[in-house]
Amino acid sequence: MPLLVLYNPVSGSSSAQEIVNKQVLPLLKTHGVEPDKVVSTEHAGHAGTIVADFASSAPEGSDLTLILVSGDGTLHEVVNALYDRTWSAQLNIKLALVPGGTANALHSSFFPPIPGSETTLSAVHALLGSDSRLTPLALAHTTITASPLSPAGEQTSVLSAVVISTSLHVSILLDAEALRATVPSIERFKLAAAQNATRWYNARLRLLPSSATSDLPSDAPAPVLQYVPPLDQFIAAPAPAATSADAGPTAALELTGPFAYMLSTVNVDRLEPAFRITPLQRAHPPVPPATADIVVVRPTRDPSVKDSSEAEREKFKDKVWATMGGAYQDGAHVRSTYTEDGNIGSTGTGQPVVEYFRAGGWEWIPEEEDDRAHYVCADGAIHTIPKGGKATTRVLGKAELGFTISLYT
Template sequence: MPEVYHLIVNPAAGHGKAPEFVQNHVVPLLHHLGIAFELHETKGVRDAGRIGAEILTTTSFPVKVVIAGGDGTAHEMIEGVLKAERDKKDQALGRWELVILPLGTANALFSSLFPQPPEPPSEPSSLVSYLSDTGPDVLYQLSSLLASLKSTTPARRLPITLTSLESPISPPTEPIQSHIVLSTALHAAILSDSEALRSSYPGLERFKIAADQNLGVFFKADVRLIPPHSGKIKQYDPSVGNWVDPFTFGEDTLSGPFAYFLSTTTTPRLEPSFVISPLLATLPPNPSDPPTMDIIVLRPLRDPAVRSALASRGDEAASETWKSRIRQVMGWAYKGGGHVDLTYPAHRGETEVKGGGEVVVETFRCGGFEWVPTDAEHEPSHIVCADGSLHTIERNGKATVQVMDPGHDNSDDGFWVWA
């Protein structure tokens, strides 16, 4: 069958420019190349999921899908496809090749796949003349589409994380999928509180307010790390600049409290300059190995200054001491991801880069984790964020998070992205 591109256009994404961009740049390009396409425009929240489910049951594979929106549009589409595949027991998932156009409010996946280049991306030789008058900004936004048209390098697998919320009195939830970030603690709390502030502070200021409200919070939970489908849990050691066997905990359990806990499979950066998980780029997973996630962890009671403040002056002093520390650590994430190399001072003072003290940020590469809140009354410890959508763990419950196993018999099934 002739190749068909499915264009999923979200007119509500970002500043509402997706339909215009697609009509002005994508449609003429595909017409020029004689490539067939079907145009799907979303009509509301989660409609990208409905469209994805329809494509699943009406097309042959592999299928190419152009996402004209942001991370949220891609999330909805993948979620809809996986739910339809689960509901239809005899339906194979098939191979989905995604083209990402960064036209949303959040474009973390695209920013990671295509860090802003000093020069425009190269276009296929057949398009040099056609694109000669196209500006560098538009060419940059077309990077993923141009990669799919060149096909000189294969598409990259897009690992999908599945989260199940469990409690003693309820059956596990249907898996919650994410492809950008799965977080708890500070990152999830900021998003939760920022929603509560939206009516009073509709702009980006609400995120700063929410961050200030939560920087000193200790999130009460224990975590069990899960190995990859075949392999071992690894931890980054800044003293050697590489992955080693875990060295900051015993067995596979991390005892709380936590301040920061964020996992990602694909995106070193959540913003163009905020490189929260740099090792995905500098020490990337082997594409032939089972999929893994990188987890960024901050546990405040590992900080000698916080422990001293807690012992001598109590909880409030420990919280204030930690606020100063975490601001400093997060600042290094804006310096190329240097926070993963920070170590605590031997006595007092500032953190050091690859010093002789204990690591500040615990960075793990594994197959998943269980997050088990240890204080039923502390609601912020029960919040889970999956690609920006918020979920709550029930009392005495837990969240089990694992990278989806592509399987050995259908290793080509799943989601791939052109980069």
């Protein structure tokens, strides 16, 4: 089976080359494994070209093994380059991911940090082991379309293997980048978060059921699911009103804003080793069809919020930060509920502070006058929704991709 070792020398702490030379290659050698190629990326987008060209040169129908030493952004390049190519036969890539980035969300989700344990080469050990296990990765396809009044063909299309988000998450990334020159450390993310603490985002969010696009028969769509904290389980989300054009048990579910937070993930339960933002990816693993886990915070669900004034936003800020801090406490934020007077507890039966859904995808339709609501983050890359446009994310089935990526776990 063809084996490519690929690393990004500038990702994370720029230690990928040292990891390859001092850890990965010696380990392969002790098992008598010789890579077909060992390649370093040289510029943005290079990783995708390298993997796609390597796959194109391999015998048709053969499985490929990729050892990738990088962060999640480099994998993002790879999946999009593969998607942009046409494959005459199904391409199957077996991936051993070695963390070489900053957050390493995908690696730390499958190999959570354990005190006193070293997990850097866990995926490579899995590859070399006699009882290796492969986990297929779900891939989310996001299309950003312009207003119906814009010229036809104006759209952006991108695949993601980790996170697709709007609202606060994107604002923090935007403003942290603006601070990079003056605050090069990760402290800039905390400053960016403080700058956006009281910002709300005006949009509509439509949660989409899983359908034939996720390798289910077209007559067997799966409904949108919603997590209920007191039950500690998912149930079918309430169906839209019968007057809706697509009403029924598997209709889209529309949520109105404003939103303080909206983020979805595939494959991962965390965005960094200790930040479990979608913990139910592991606590209650999704079953086919492939879905996204979606977390939403809408301020006006708080019984004590009277309006959208700055004073009300300031009061709500402390609550949402205290709640979302639970992501650093093994995902405790998803169990927070409101009391009748708007206080927050973790054992009540009131409305959840964080709405947690599992769906086949979603549509985000921002209000035209809210500029910050027009940004979408796909695996760290930020895209802009044109005025009057929308972003639509669907988790794709393997039949639509032409390739599969399975992770050694």
